[in-house]
Amino acid sequence: MLKLVPHALLDELAARAAASPHYNIHATPADPVQRFLVVAQGDSYFRPHRHTSRSELALLVRGGVDVLLFDERGRVLARHAVGENADSLAYETAQGVWHTLVPGSAGCAFLEIKEGPYDPATAVQFAEWAPAEGDSTVPAFRSWLRNAQPEDLPPSS
Secondary structure, three states: OOOOOOHHHHHHHHHOOOOOOEEEOOOOOOOOEEEEEEEEOOOOOOOOEEOOOOOEEEEEEEEEEEEEEEOOOOOEEEEEEEEOOOOEOEEEEOOOOEEEEEEEEEEEEEEEEEEOOOOOOOOOEEOOOOOOOOOOOHHHHHHHHHHOOOOOOOOOO
């Protein structure tokens, strides 16, 4: 059996990115390899987080992102450009590494792969120093992320 992922799917996902930016390629949460297409707009927010039991690999298929790495307090450790107009086309974060993505102004799309099965209790740990999605402080925090450089601390730290 062959599963095709058409280019048009990226446009469809981009149109509904605010509501549901993930498209599961894997069949069920029990699959040993979890595979997603993720599409984000330029103003999409990915709350800083880490995966305590798994690494993740992402391959950019459209646009670009900056990947930010943080320490426990939210201090920026590194900022890496990935995707179009960057030296790197993919990134892999090791388990336990605090990180986030800042999409380019035109948005982005990437294929994400991580070890399964999916367990919502251990899949992700969100940073307490970053606002939850939907919080009124997200726009200001997202603006800080766009400009944050190594050694910067998040607002109100």
